[in-house]
Amino acid sequence: MLGEHVLFLDGEALVIDKPAGLAVDPPRAGGISLENHLASLTFGFRRWPVAVHRLDRDTSGCLLLSRNPKAHARFQQAFERGEVSKRYVAILDGVPEGGSGTIDLPLGKVSTAEAGWRMTRDPRGKAARTDWRVLATHDGRALVEFRPATGRTHQIRVHALEGLGAPVTGDPVYGAKHDGGMMLHAIALSLPRAGKADIAAEAPWPARFAALGFAAG
Template sequence: MLLSDRVLFLDGEALVIDKPAGLPVDAPRDGSLSLENHLDLLKFGFKRWPLPVHRLDRDTSGCLLLARNPKAHGRFTRAFESREVEKQYLAIVDGVPDADGGTIDLPLAKVSTAETGWRMVGDPKGKPSVSHWEKLAVVGERSLLRFRPETGRTHQLRVHALEGLGFPLVGDPVYGRGGTKTRTLLHAERLVVKRDVKPSIIAEAPFPDAFVALGFAAPEGAEPTRG
């Protein structure tokens, strides 16, 4: 797997890759491979490694923004913090919502126990978390949804799907129903970052093969499936 073959956007200060599912952004404690092991091939003529601006879960595929210099990293980080970044995700859930779309406004908080470890839960006293969603397709008892999160809380879409819609993401080992061999079916489909002088960063990741394997087709206007 060469991440240099998965570049969606590249200029003097920004790089967006289509992160494959299964590759963690941060180095795992067990010493297994992570994004860091691939950064040398993503320099593209620069002396320094590009730095990830945000995080995607290990299982989540799709658009991941990296900055090619420290000043750009600071600007992009502030853009994420001030909610100036347009993020769009595709997900397959274990169920069929009655509505065709809506908004989930569910604050999230972290809970932890010695037995089960930590997870995020809906909590009125938690951090504000808002996600807009629409239903794109239904195959059997599963649905393809598009999420547009306003905020970027840890596990936000996974918990909003479960507690806000009543249906977990297919394959989710923490919030899901178990019994499936697939990965968590969440994909960062599109990323837009506006810039003051330069044109906006716009990246779209191809529709994942894992979604096709469950009978879903790329939505109209989406990038074709990655072969």
């Protein structure tokens, strides 16, 4: 049940702290996804909430859901216009040079029969930009804050590897698996609304980050 994971709730919006390992969309191979929990997130409404955006299965943190179709359309438009502020934290297998900056690296999808599909640098791909800064270092790893200006598939994961030269710790596609899982967390999300208070949520610090020596700053 995800009722205890609610970070924000009002008549048109719901933000939950999505656990790592929970897929937003039903997996093709079957298994549990967010859909299996929606009935427990109605909070008095008959209508089930609907996810407005996506987080990768192994990414935890702030996920926005709409509680009615009109709100859903407005929220999607806000994402398309770049009005939604998202902040992520990640642990990287390595320490990027420079301490902070902006990664401007267009992305496209590649696919092989052996390895399946993945995203990579592609000059003809979709524009993707991410601001980043190192928050801390420990045992050859870096805790990095990412603020994506665009919302491409696997954007932060590919920008970490190909833009900074250090994959997200535990990334099963772009790095190496880790017993603690993938160290990527959507820690904050905010969305302005005309005539109403902003939707604003911040997720708790993940225990798996603390286990690698990175406590909340």
